[in-house]
Amino acid sequence: MSKLVVIDPGHGGHDPGASGYGLLEKNSTLDLALQVGKVLQDRYVVRVEWTRTTDAFVSLTDRATLANRLKADYFISLHHNAYDGNARGFESYIFSGKVNPFTGNAQKLIHVEIMQALKPYGVVDRGTKRADFAVLRETVMPALLVEYLFIDNAQDNALLQNLSVRQAMVEATARGIARVLGLSEKPDRQKAQGPSQTADKIYRVQVGAFRDRRNAERLLKKLKSLGFKDAMITETLAPPSDENQTN
Template identity: 45%
Template sequence: MVKIVLDAGHGGTDSGAVGNGLLEKNLTLNIIKKIGNLLAEYEGVDIIYTRTDDRFIELSERAAIANRADADFFLSVHINAGGGTGFESYIYNGNVSSATIAYQNVIHAEILKAIGNMTDRGKKRANYAVLRETNMPALLTENLFIDNVNDAAKLKSEQFLLQVAHGHVEGLVKAFGLKKKAAASQTKTDTNTKEKLYRVQVGAFTDRENAERLVEELKKKGYQAIII
């Protein structure tokens, strides 16, 4: 079992960076929840959140949550500000394990790959409390600039935020060798195997001929279809 702590930066009375109609605390929570949902598709992962709603949590408490859980990895998600553009990641600027450096290398690369043609601001080190006070490898990511008009336009897109989350997850998958859970739909082995079927209702028609026409088209494509 791999214990991963997901930390959405800021929250509650601490909005974090503000710009272009966006609040950092909302974006980080959105991304963290997406990361958690994607990670739930993998075996042997215990996901721990420092917050799942809009509340203020002290930096020391965020680290304490991870330490009490004896987590294997701490991931803190943030949005940058200050007039720049692009993505960067941080590990502690003191003594860190070789695993911490390796994890940063892998996750940083996967995030850049997922978010497309964005400026790589580099793999950095800093004396951030959540990196300094955690007892396990820890990484903090700064995902674009909230006060940059072009970056903010991307941050307003749910699809882009999903790409950001996907990059984090792909990095974690590679770093920890995670395997996806077997899908129920992949259990078809022979005619004696019970298959799980999903009923999809396409729509309702006032003209039966239209309904019959759609049924025939679906059958031609290999789908089961009936009029009810």
């Protein structure tokens, strides 16, 4: 069975978490968590579960219990930091008590992966840290908590509202998780990344070719009824001069 990652978007429901400049931690972490999971599912052979997929309140114990019950291979909790408005940067946490060596190695690798993505935007590296956070203490599998920037700092907040930065964080986090778990890429993706392929390749789909224009018109009508735009197939219609030919 493929590996299972549980992604935990911090806060939710009546607990908004930190906030700044119109951005609520609970909404931002949910968006990032859904995206990280989607990138993992799209690119790798992996199973993904979330502790919440809506704006719902879930207790810290329930989050850990879910991951334990599902026997997750890795748990990652996503948060934004807040302090006094002046602090900036990225930091990550593992449990301060006894942990498996894998937990520390995974933290280092994912931390570096995310920092590499954020460095071009001037993000400060606050380092790999350890703390007695409930979701880290109560989960039995290797677990990480990331603090994606300070939501209450003007510069960090502007980065959090920048879609390119968000995308970079999502990609780096998914890549890091994939690397620590040794996830294999999906076969179709390996092929798409081959050297002979180009990113802007166009796939032409032909739905039918007819010698008899009436047969083509019939299919066109059917496709239109299914909601396809006729521009998609009119160029495949035979010219009117073929009308008398049969097939």
